[in-house]
Amino acid sequence: MDHTSTFERILRGILLALVVLFFMFPIFWILLMSFQTNESILRMPPSVFFTPTFDNYIALVTGEMRTAAGSLQLNxxxxxxxxxxxxxxxxxxxxxxxxxxxxxxxxxxxxxxxxxxxxxxxxxxxxxxxxxxxxxxxxxxxxxxxxxxxxxxxxxxxxxxxxxxxxxxxxxxxxxxxxxxxxxxxxxxxxxxxxxxxxxxxxxxxxxxxxxxxxxxxxxxxxxxxxxxxxxxxxxxxxxxxxxxxxxxxxxxxxxxxxxxxxxxxxxxxxxxxxxxxxxxxxxx
Amino acid sequence: MSQLAFSNLSKAFGSFKVFDGLSLAAEAGEIVVIFGSSGTGKTFLLRLIAGVEEPTTGTIEIGGRDVTEIPPEQRNVGMAFQNFALFPHMSARENIASPLRAAHADEATVESGVSRVAKLLKIDHVLGHAPRELSNGQKQRTALARALAAEPRILLLDDPLRNVDAKLRFEMRLELPRLLRQSGATVLYVTQDYKEAMALADRIAVLAGGRFVQVGTPEEIYMAPSTLGVAKLFGDPSINTLETRLSADGMWVAIRGKDIRIDKAAKLGGREVILGVRPEAVALTQSQVGLPATVMAVTPLNERVVLLLESDGGWEFLASLPSAAADIPEPNTRLSVTFAAEGVHLFDPTTGERLHG
Missing domain, CATH: 1.10.3720.10 (MetI-like)
Structure with a gap:
């Protein structure tokens, strides 16, 4: 026995999608950031288009972070x-x-x-x-x-x-x-x-x-x-x-x-x- | 030597006494029905005997051994719960097998033990099912099978027919006595349905107010109830009562201005009594010897017809006649009634105790 109209169901779908978007967006954005260099993260305006890089992950796994000021050991x-x-x-x-x-x-x-x-x-x-x-x-x-x-x-x-x-x-x-x-x-x-x-x-x-x-x-x-x-x-x-x-x-x-x-x-x-x-x-x- | 005996059993929670000095002894193979209305502690009594609750005072003996301090797993009892209490994460087979496995039986013994009781209870086709896939009747049989599986010396059945439908309850009421006799165990059977109690019991123990008010065969309980309370519990419709006084010679009783002859109370002359008359002891007559009364209502009730009557003095009482009886009177018929002596009981108005043998 489902009395909800088509309109109600569409509305509900849109609202749920918005909620999911609201909560998932930061995680999605972090996932994108993790494949970017610091420069491309900080550029204005921000963009979802970039050349992906694994440098961040490599730095974490090898424990060596190279920055502008030199190399740093990571734990x-x-x-x-x-x-x-x-x-x-x-x-x-x-x-x-x-x-x-x-x-x-x-x-x-x-x-x-x-x-x-x-x-x-x-x-x-x-x-x-x-x-x-x-x-x-x-x-x-x-x-x-x-x-x-x-x-x-x-x-x-x-x-x-x-x-x-x-x-x-x-x-x-x-x-x-x-x-x-x-x-x-x-x-x-x-x-x-x-x-x-x-x-x-x-x-x-x-x-x-x-x-x-x-x-x-x-x-x-x-x-x-x-x-x-x-x-x-x-x-x-x-x-x-x-x-x-x-x-x-x-x-x-x-x-x-x-x-x-x-x-x-x-x-x-x-x-x-x-x-x-x-x-x-x-x-x- | 009795198979199960408990004496002076009491249980109190703070100042609230559930039981006060219960004693009973039951022989091997005997079926004793613990009967009482709800809330009298019948289930609790079974728990005490099973050992999952501890009595405040008193002793419990099984097969002559004092088990009061012994944990439930060492008492060799089987118990079927009113709510079945099946293990939900095990199949019916494993449920029934659990007491056998607890005794470290080998696989062949477990298998034969399970199939023996499963056949007996006609659930061998659902042994692979989980409890939630069973109907209430099958759950109840599985619970019974589990209680019977290890052939315990004591079988405790807590209102096992309470949660099953009326048809199955009727069938099981016929089947159970044979089944229980086959098991050879001493059975304590709790119920609050007096018909079930009468159908199954060798003896009935009536529990009220924390003690056994009467222990006896179904016939004794019905024909000679020891208190007014017991008389009211057994019988449907329940016994007619009237507060009244006996004549000086004890042979007559006044019913709202009309003296009726009863023959059983010679030495009680002149006393205040409560007169109890079983509805089926009321006989209709056209002669003038009896109590004049008017038929107020006629209610067919299965194999019997129940009449609501009012005496000339205004006492309303019920009569129960076989449906097959000739000439069931119409409402508003005037007639006389007499009371069959075996259905007439006299009780003390203050204590409710039975006043005659």
Whole structure:
């Protein structure tokens, strides 16, 4: 039963196209910039016609940037690797810790349970600058400054609350009777958690993991303060393109394109789970 | 030795008591129906026995072993839930196989076990389907099959026919007793449909107000309800009641100004009582011995016809006659009624307890 007229449908199509254009344009423009030299980017008026060059990408991959003022060493590939390492490990640690915790919060009532859950959530909305100073002091005395372990630990402030609260909601939506039935069938609580609760909450776990990964990937301030060049992710590493001889727009654009690819690939992969989760919910019962 | 016994079972949430001192013992192969209206904690009782909830006090024994502190996976019970609770990410086959796999049965045993119960419940053609592809009736049978698969000693069935359509419910009501007897398990069956309870039970335990108000065979419960509440729960239409007083010799009861003879209450003379009369114990007569009444309405109800009658003193009551009975009266007919003794019950007006044997 579709009562929308042809006119309405055309209008809707145009409006949607405008929205997509609005949001996609900067990304499209950055993609174009990444194939241009600084000169052709900065010319007036700007143009979509240019001779493409791979110099920006080559400079990033080889780690050598040639500017008007001479040659400069770049850490970009190291930064990219740091980002991958920090984000994946942080999310993995947060999943190992957060999923069982979310299950506990969803299924059991215990003393101070709600308070603990709320405190964990508060890490998400407390401004990071608030904890940075004490953290950097602690890290110094613990010898964690400029270590991967230290950063992964701090990244739990980002990942753990997200995973805990999203996955908890998914666990709460599962009928406890399904788990009871599995226990009665002869399985221990841990087997039930592994074979029933986790598989059924998997779409939620995937969504939470993906979000946590994106938030970790995009983090700037923790790594800026707590790590130095060799441990820093791309977000901080991109600062290197602001050089004494000017801002290297072409290389920034190429760096952005390369640093977006992992999140993009992951989102494409996890989308299957997200959509699966939605359709599973639609026929629940 | 009883297969399942629980004694003095209580459960409280803060000051709210769900149960207070429930005790019951059931033999191997016995079907005990836990009957009560909704919200009396019937399902909760099954959960306590299954071990997914813990009692506040009391003990539960299965096969003579105290299992009160033992987790559900070690109790050797099977349970079918009212909402089926099938594992949505496993096929019907894997659902049914799960108790067998939990016991580390080899593949051949699992296969033969699954196909045995699947044949019994006529779902062998849908074993490959996921739960969401099954009809409600098939889901319910799959849930039953899963409960039966490992041949548990105790079978807990939580209103398994609640969520299936009327036709299937009727069929299953006929099939279930045979099926349950075959399993040889002690069955606790929860329902709030008294017909289902009467059709299936060896014994019925009526749960109300957190305790068993009566435990007995279906006949005992129906013919000698221990309280007014029990009498009202069993029977459709439900029992007619009237607050009244017995004559000094206990042989007569006043019904709004007209004395009617009842023969069962010699030692209760002069007492205030609640008179209960089963609609099917009301007999119509043309003679003048009975209670004069007028037919107000006639409602056919399947194999019976229900009459709404009003006595001359203004007491409205129901009579239930077989549809096949000759001369069903028209509305506004004047007639007399008498009450068959086995359908007349007397209860205490304050406690609701039954007053005679």
């Amino acid at each position: 970009f590939m190291q930064n990219l690797w740091n980002s991958v390492l920090l984000s994946t490990t942080s999310v993995a640690v947060a999943l190992v810790l957060g999923v069982p915790a979310a299950y506990a919060f969803a299924r059991f009532k215990f003393r101070l349970g709600e308070d603990i859950a709320f405190t964990l959530l508060s890490f998400r909305f407390a401004p990071p600058l608030l904890v940075l100073l004490p953290l950097s002091l602690y890290f110094k005395s613990l010898g964690l400054t400029n270590t991967y372990i230290g950063l992964i630990w701090v990244y739990q402030l980002i990942c753990l609350p997200l995973i805990l609260w999203i996955v908890r909601g998914y666990f709460e939506d599962l009928s406890p009777d399904i788990e009871h039935a599995h226990r009665i069938a002869g399985y221990s609580w841990f087997q039930t958690f592994r074979k029933i609760a986790v598989p059924l909450a998997l779409p939620g776990i995937a969504a939470a993991g993906l979000l946590a990964f994106i938030f970790s990937w995009n983090n700037f301030v923790f790594a800026l303060v707590l790590a130095s060049a060799d441990k820093q992710p791309v977000t901080v590493g991109a600062l290197a393109f602001v050089t004494a001889s000017g801002i290297q727009y072409g290389q920034i654009a190429a760096a952005i394109v390369m640093s977006v690819i992992p999140t993009f690939v992951l989102a494409m992969f996890a989308q299957r789970y997200l959509v699966e989760g939605l359709s599973l919910g639609a026929v629940k019962g």
